[in-house]
Amino acid sequence: MPFRANVLVVGAEGAVARLAAMLEQIGATVQQAPDCLTAMAAIKSDAVELAVLADCRGKFNPIETARVLKSLRRDRYLPVLLVAVARTCRG
Secondary structure: OOOOOEEEEEOOHHHHHHHHHHHHHOOOEEEEEOOHHHHHHHHHHOOOOEEEEEOOOOOOOHHHHHHHHHHOOOOOOOOEEEEOOOOOOOO
């Protein structure tokens, strides 16, 4: 069954390209925002049903960004997912 949703993926293009492709493959309509400020504008103007914060850097930390994005949608609930990139350290 396809996942029919308008998803906003926030993060640097290289970091989110694979995630966006996977979401599109399962049927989502994906819009990308390179940074959190651009995401805020997209949330206000588009019918975004889910926001995914992946590698969201800049002025705001991811938790604060999620809080701000959710507050911009007063008409309905906006789920926000935070995706953490695991990096391994080898000594």
